[in-house]
Amino acid sequence: MGVKNFILTGGEPFLYRRWSELVDACGSDARVVISTNGKHFSEANLAVLSELPQVKEFRTSIDGLATNDIIREGSSYTESLESIRRLGLVFPDRKVMVQTVIYQQNLPEIPLLYQALKDIGIYCWRLSQLWKTIRTERNRNILDFSDYEKMFGFFAEVIRMHQCDSKPFLLRIDNVYYSWIEKEDYSPMDLCGHPCSYNFNFLCVNANGDLIFCPALNVPFASIKNQSVKDAIEGSAWLKDFKDITVQSVGCHGCRYIKICGGGCRADALRWFGTITKIDPNSCCMMPRIEAKILPLLGDEERKAFEALIDQNGLFPAIAGSNIEQAVSSFNKKGGSGDDAQEQTA
Ligand SMILES: C[S@@+](CC[C@H](N)C(=O)[O-])C[C@H]1O[C@@H](n2cnc3c(N)ncnc32)[C@H](O)[C@@H]1O
Numbered sequence: 402m403g404v405k406n407f408i409l410t411g412g413e414p415f416l417y418r419r420w421s422e423l424v425d426a427c428g429s430d431a432r433v434v435i436s437t438n439g440k441h442f443s444e445a446n447l448a449v450l451s452e453l454p455q456v457k458e459f460r461t462s463i464d465g466l467a468t469n470d471i472i473r474e475g476s477s478y479t480e481s482l483e484s485i486r487r488l489g490l491v492f493p494d495r496k497v498m499v500q501t502v503i504y505q506q507n508l509p510e511i512p513l514l515y516q517a518l519k520d521i522g523i524y525c526w527r528l529s530q531l532w533k534t535i536r537t538e539r540n541r542n543i544l545d546f547s548d549y550e551k552m553f554g555f556f557a558e559v560i561r562m563h564q565c566d567s568k569p570f571l572l573r574i575d576n577v578y579y580s581w582i583e584k585e586d587y588s589p590m591d592l593c594g595h596p597c598s599y600n601f602n603f604l605c606v607n608a609n610g611d612l613i614f615c616p617a618l619n620v621p622f623a624s625i626k627n628q629s630v631k632d633a634i635e636g637s638a639w640l641k642d643f644k645d646i647t648v649q650s651v652g653c654h655g656c657r658y659i660k661i662c663g664g665g666c667r668a669d670a671l672r673w674f675g676t677i678t679k680i681d682p683n684s685c686c687m688m689p690r691i692e693a694k695i696l697p698l699l700g701d702e703e704r705k706a707f708e709a710l711i712d713q714n715g716l717f718p719a720i721a722g723s724n725i726e727q728a729v730s731s732f733n734k735k736g737g738s739g740d741d742a743q744e745q746t747a
């Protein structure tokens with residue numbers, strides 16, 4: 402099909418014994434990214450990787466310092482940092498991104514982690530929020546980060562630290578801040594277009610052959626185990642319905658953020674309101690805080706470009722709260738279900 406860009410993730414890609422054959426099958430002119438827990442950069446694997454120049458980037462997870470070792474059971478942040486340092490020495494031309502999930506518990510450790518990553522010299526640091534899964538719900542007492550004010554205070558602090566430090570690596574805070582974005586990169590969401598960036602040129606394949614739309618929306622819609630990708634895609638009624646969703650069909654008309662937010666994440670809409678086609682309450686809680694706390698930190702030109710996308714006469718989202726559970730339950734109590742968010746919003 403001419404695919405040249407691959408991200409191998411999991412699960413843990415290095416636990417698949419034939420991982421190198423998989424990389425090889427991507428082609429010598431491909432660009433392969435491996436997303437890994439960072440525990441498998443043994444001498445033997447590094448030797449195999451040196452024969453696979455198409456692996457251009459590694460993404461390694463570290464969720465703080467001591468907290469990392471508790472939450473990512475079996476992982477050691479000191480070993481992970483050492484592996485990243487070694488990767489940089491062995492493969493100076495390949496990129497290393499570190500992925501960190503933010504919890505209430507690891508906040509105090511983040512400045513120290515920042516310093517360690519700066520000293521090692523990584524290419525990009527990605528901070529993200531916890532997605533809700535069965536496992537995270539089961540461990541809710543230790544995996545907690547639902548206080549939006551605290552979260553945005555923290556994001557602003559990290560952004561300021563990074564800016565005052567001449568931006569030693571790229572900083573990406575999912576859905577909140579991308580340090581490399583220039584004013585030219587801001588463009589309005591097409592209201593008649595699809596809300597998801599994964600709609601364009603991505604195909605996610607689970608290890609068992611199931612196709613899913615994106616890693617967060619892990620709803621298998623077809624399988625390529627016994628049919629071609631083309632047949633699987635063309636034959637999926639679910640995919641056809643999903644592709645018919647547009648930004649304006651999500652039900653946020655009148656919202657001041659619609660041209661930036663595009664109605665939010667379909668997986669979050671499903672999680673919190675049980676429906677894929679409607680408004681995303683997490684985005685409703687995040688967008689006003691991005692405007693209040695993050696926008697003032699952008700350079701003049703980027704800030705103006707961002708502000709130009711906000712409808713200053715538009716309404717603030719009807720769904721609001723200090724944490725997601727509170728936002729969802731107060732919206733439901735008001736009579737909203739996620740299905741009638743349009744009326745609530747407008
Ligand atoms: C699913 S893992 C797969 C690759 C590899 N096994 C690893 O540990 O990085 C890819 C990334 O997703 C992150 N991740 C896993 N579950 C998550 C969740 N519930 N919320 C947010 N991020 C999550 C991990 O921390 C990791 O950075």
Ligand code: SF4
Nearest residue numbers: 653656659662664685
């Ligand atoms: S109503 Fe909420 S989900 Fe819709 S565009 Fe506004 S902030 Fe985004």
